[in-house]
Amino acid sequence: MFNFIIFGPPGSGKGTQSIKIAEKYNLAHISTGDIFRKNIREKTELGHKVKSIIESGELVPDELLIDILEDAMNQHANVKGFVFDGFPRTCRQASDFDDLLNKRNEKVSLVLALDVDDNEIIGRLLKRAEMEGRPDDTKEVIENRLSVYNKQTQPLIKFYTKQNKFTSVSGIGSVEDIFNSICAVIDSL
Ligand code: AMP
Numbered sequence: 001m002f003n004f005i006i007f008g009p010p011g012s013g014k015g016t017q018s019i020k021i022a023e024k025y026n027l028a029h030i031s032t033g034d035i036f037r038k039n040i041r042e043k044t045e046l047g048h049k050v051k052s053i054i055e056s057g058e059l060v061p062d063e064l065l066i067d068i069l070e071d072a073m074n075q076h077a078n079v080k081g082f083v084f085d086g087f088p089r090t091c092r093q094a095s096d097f098d099d100l101l102n103k104r105n106e107k108v109s110l111v112l113a114l115d116v117d118d119n120e121i122i123g124r125l126l127k128r129a130e131m132e133g134r135p136d137d138t139k140e141v142i143e144n145r146l147s148v149y150n151k152q153t154q155p156l157i158k159f160y161t162k163q164n165k166f167t168s169v170s171g172i173g174s175v176e177d178i179f180n181s182i183c184a185v186i187d188s189l
Contacts, residue, residue: 114171
């Protein structure tokens with residue numbers, strides 16, 4: 001199984017690249033953000049729990065994540081592996097995830113970050129706000145999401161570097177160029 005984590009701040013292009021990677025390498029794409037948005041749209045109990053958290057740009061509590069992940073993985077039998085997009089986002093999630101994968105006799109194969117600086121991110125997210133109207137893409141919430149990323153998610157770089165699994169490519173340029181750099185890393189494994 002190829003368990004690939006795409007990493008980077010909000011707006012770094014993880015979603016776009018994940019879809020392309022999943023297609024090319026025949027992997028299932030699991031985006032925890034998409035799962036939450038679907039639950040909010042469908043007004044489920046989970047959607048109700050997380051709506052205001054997501055709209056404020058904070059993170060959904062760690063305790064909720066691992067079951068959602070396990071569930072999502074179980075929905076895809078017979079795949080060659082997964083692209084995890086937006087998960088894990090905290091050290092607790094990463095260590096719960098290692099336990100979950102261990103239990104399944106699997107492990108994280110690679111964590112690849114898309115490098116994009118804060119100014120570029122803010123510009124991109126504001127543009128996305130205009131186009132898609134996501135309620136968590138307002139300027140205030142964007143700034144909060146970035147600060148949450150810097151405080152709670154960035155420490156994962158150390159976590160995965162220690163495991164020798166972390167690498168990064170530039171997230172600036174055309175979608176195709178970035179995709180090719182990611183494929184070059186994957187193909188070199
Ligand atoms: P995303 O689409 O990945 O940017 O996620 C949108 C929002 O969903 C985030 O700002 C968080 O509020 C929530 N979320 C998504 N994934 C996670 C996660 N792994 N841990 C906590 N909250 C999450």
